[in-house]
Amino acid sequence: MNDRPLGWLGIVRLGLVQTALGSIVVLTTSTLNRIMMVELALPAVLPAALVAWHYAVQLSRPRWGHGSDGGARRTPWIVGGMGVLALGGVLAADATALMSASPVPGILLAILAFSLIGAGVGASGTSLLALLATRVTPTRRPAAAAITWIMMVMGIAATASIAGGMLDPFSMQRLAMISGVVSLGAFLLTLAAVAGVEKTPEVASEPSEPKVDFAVALKETLADGQARRFTVFVLISMIAYSAQDLILEPFAGLVFGMTPGQSTQMSGMQHGGVLLGMILVGAAGGFVGGRGQGWMRGWTLAGCGGSALALAALAVAARVGPGWPIAPTVFALGFFNGVFAVAAIGSMMALAGQGKGRREGIRMGVWGAAQAVGFGAGGFFGAVAVDIGRRLFAQDASAFGLVFAIEASLFIVSAVIAARIGAPAASSQTQPIGARHVQA
Template structure:
């Protein structure tokens, strides 16, 4: 099997960028609008985002389906089409929800289910395509490139959307969302067409086992099982601030929707810088297979914990705190951690044999989805509960940011313990 060249890897990175741009609108900007502009409980958008992650528990099925087929491109394009339509529908549900109509909540739940299914189908198949067609010595670099491009897409979309929706109106929000969704679908479709050239799994027969058997086979692998556990714990820590950062900026620092969206762009810019550093420093771009990424994972977790403690202090200090710099530091540390973990994931995906990359990526994607859904919902609900209990926004956000920082410390300790094991589990094996 001929491996993908750098040009094809970059093209697939455009698909990842298109996915990230749309998910940012649904999980970040729309969350902020619901909580601040429409004064809805933070638990509502958090619940919808948690629901879209719950739907992503179907990722192993999407991955297994693409494993058993001969082409992954239809799964990617189909998922992108569903994601674009569902993102537009999610914004369309907002006036119905604001008016108290039950149909609005049902429509929103259906839209976020479509977002979860679209991300699951397109994202899992994309990662499986990379894992199956990229040469082993290029897998870590491919992971870094595609995630760097995803974050770049989020940064660009955050900046453009933040500029276009001020002064805020629902009509502006709907127009911006439709424009982003349509552009993302076209870019992703053009990028992926022709990459496979009909040879993705042509040189090996597709796996014959059914879905339950494929999952059991993958779970019997000790390294894959332990890596799944690490993915869950680390991503739980990673996700708790997702649903509260923009409301935090609006409630504590009085940021407008455009300002808070641009603050999210600053965070993602930090993520981008951290990913580039980890990609270079972690040997991702040096023709080696992710060697030494364990140290970068630990450093990213520790740095994320420190930045979150800074945000906990910021909630108390208020306007005098350098919030933009703090958020940029958080993004940077998150980026170091994320690209290192993804590089390890990509390296381990091919260990199950040719034609089984999809099921592995699907299981890890499902673990990540459970963690993201749980973390985002727990963070938002904790903020709601603490705001009601204390009557103070500062105390609520301080508690949640501090708890998230503590989880990152736990993740770092888990990875250090794994690296010290004489049997080289988790990080060392994944790298």
């Protein structure tokens, strides 16, 4: 298909979809996690298992991507997925409120809600990435990657900060109301963002490529050495990246005595750091130039190393307690996570467009599935390790500190892997090497 390339306005419009996606996900995977652990005094393994389940559902990403590859347009998949995600976000908040009175029905409703969240993120996120890879010219891909993920982080940071302020004084009714408003707003924003974006003469007049069976397309993708190596790299690096996702807000509440609103605002500060890191790398590479293989590898290593140092500082913070400058430490972690992320996104964008035939969707789906497995495994490990540590040490601080130290070590391992791996793909226009997103 020879679609008309997207201009900067079109790229920004699709970035609004990422903004909408991030605004729902931050409440379901961060704020609800903290409320289950602290306000409801439930074991960390419960929210961790729910979030891990939503990542497990995202193993369907290759199928969603293949479906959008075979259609004339990808936007229906984006809109449909966002609708499912919005419904899941509302039900997740309702399920959390129900757990306070009826734990078993609340947990059952939460399983349904997080199933919808996983399916919605998979369908909308994969199809959006495939559309960007298809419609963005190679010279604009690094900048497009930075723009769309910066906008996602803006949605996460803004929602965390605003919703955090509105959650205090906390009540379950207030939580449900905020979740409903955010979910509806995100869906309406998505409708406005994608309206008409694929209505071009080229799309209407080009004949569709003959459909290829899903199993054949998946086999061809995994047979590609570059795609296979990148899949393994994404899996390993995402485990290192996500181990603190589910425990940072509970850490702030249990060790530093923060309220739900304060810890949610701290999460917003972390995502603000991610935003700054993305802007820095996006400006230095996608907008200014210097997108060579070694240059991108350097940013990847800087992101891994800086994240490891920030996590080591959090391990120390757990021992020191409230006197530690927790806010700057969390901001630094977010900053280096953002640096790490843009290298991954640029790599993914470049590699997706190099597949045989119209395979952007399924390639994005395979990498998205690897990312989901890594995120799910990392988040689940972090939460379970905290539960085990609290039993072994009988101290919250020691349990959290151990997990942060392990995660720092995993980032160092990821840096070693990144230093030894060659660029997954190279072209005359972009030669990136890879690692995240996010949530996407």
